[in-house]
Amino acid sequence: MSNTLTPPKSDPNWQQVASPQLYKNAAPSNFLSETIQETLALTKRLFIQLQRRPSSLLAGIIQPVMWLVLFGALFQNAPKGIFGNTTNYGQFLAAGVIVFTAFAGALNAGLPIMFDREFGFLNRLLVAPLASRFSIVFASAIFIISQSLLQAAVIVGAAAFLGAGLPDVAGLATITLIVFTLALGVTALSLGLAFTLPGHIELIAVIFVSTLPMLFASTALAPLAFMPDWLQVIATINPLSYAIEPIRYLYTHSDWNLNSIVMRSFWGDVSFGGALLVLVGFAAVALISIQPRLRKTLS
Template identity: 65%
Template sequence: MSQSITPTSNLDSAIAPALPSPGISEFIQETTALTRRLFIQLQRRPTTLVAGVIQPLMWLILFGALFQNVPKGLFGESQNYGQFLGAGIIVFTAFAGALNAGLPVMFDREFGFLNRLLVAPLASRFSIVVASALFIGTMSLIQTTAIVALSAVLGAGLPGPGGLLLVTLIVLTLVFGVTALSLGLAFALPGHIELLAVIFITNLPLLFASTALVPLSFMPTWLQVVASLNPLSYAIEPIRYIYLHSDWSFGSIVMQAPFGDISLGLALGILLVFSATALLTIRPLISRRIA
């Protein structure tokens, strides 16, 4: 008696509709779980958060005291150097935290946890990136809150609700872009020593080649051009303007670069383009390395 055998392809096509494909709910669940893991690690090592809050506050106090006797008007419209410095400390603190975002992923790679995670049936492995960005974004907001509060106590004032919301959006936009670049480096570089070297080499040059510590007018021409190309300047100057002007608008001129005036809206657009470009640039690398 002959027995008919159903082809494997037919069996696969019959079974496939019964297996639900991962969707947005699964992606959110994965991202939440991975983000929760990072916060559990923070809970076990709270000194990381404490040090991350204390360090920028020390910068604000010490640098503010160092230049407290400078003549008024030397730093633009700021009443004192502490008021001028506040925006720079906010942005640089967020930038430094985001630049370190790749270290936990790099350590997961070296200790083998990432390999275990990648063999799991994830809806999207890009949830690893989103979880890291959410964690770093939350840390940056905590640090920003502490800096804004201390700046207000030291006489820098406090923006209105709309201004505070815009400051938050500026910080998060910068954080997501730099976090993406840091995670891309974590997958591209061979180990944490190389990643730490990149972080150390990048940190201070980008700080001094921005308007965090002094205005553009203080710099030589070549450094003005470099600072005008630095993404940090396009986060610092809008925040600084919001602190100094309660009547800010997106058409307000926040920076006079060597190649033209930069409005608040244009600075925000450049930040958005920077973050989007960073995400698009590292996504193929991450997809290839974690595929």
């Protein structure tokens, strides 16, 4: 008979089990892998919901294609020169439809979280032993931005089919970057509103009130020079214009570069690279501005 004593098993640290985020510094690799796993699982949940109810995605694809067809036909016989360097209004309109579709889709990013709040599912996530509660936000952002990129790809294909042409590979990659940056900034603002407003009625009201003014106060449907002075001022501070004009330049110029002038505003010329910097700045400001609210809600 052996006299060796087996040490008793230590009780699990239930505080660590209940609040693993407090111990993330002890095992950063595990924390990162668990956060990625949680984000992927929550993202998969959103895509399963989309698969069961694909009508929202189909509507988000069919509507902009209808815009291309109907508006392109409506202004087919417009006087030459009214749309700048192109006589093809479909080519002029394609950039506006791509950007506005991404904007409208990203503006709805807060609705799934808002519905989770109202149905109690968000509370279950907040009390669950997640490695990081920010995985809830990451999943929503990935889901919405993926939809925006898919819609943009369909619109680019439809515009090419309707005679607007197709940018080169570098141009398509730049369009992807522009759509991603804009969708990221707008998604951040929408998620911030989802954690701030009391219910989905208020969020939908904000979406309805802001959508059309942002569209008409941009260069999506008409060039800047075509607008009255006061509307030109608004359009030049609208982030949508800084996404539309570079994409439009890609459609009308094959020899573009970062120094190319894409917009001539009342305060000066805007280069291709300058427009991209404005979009990056807009996304950065949006992400920074929602941090206090997210930390208060998710902490």
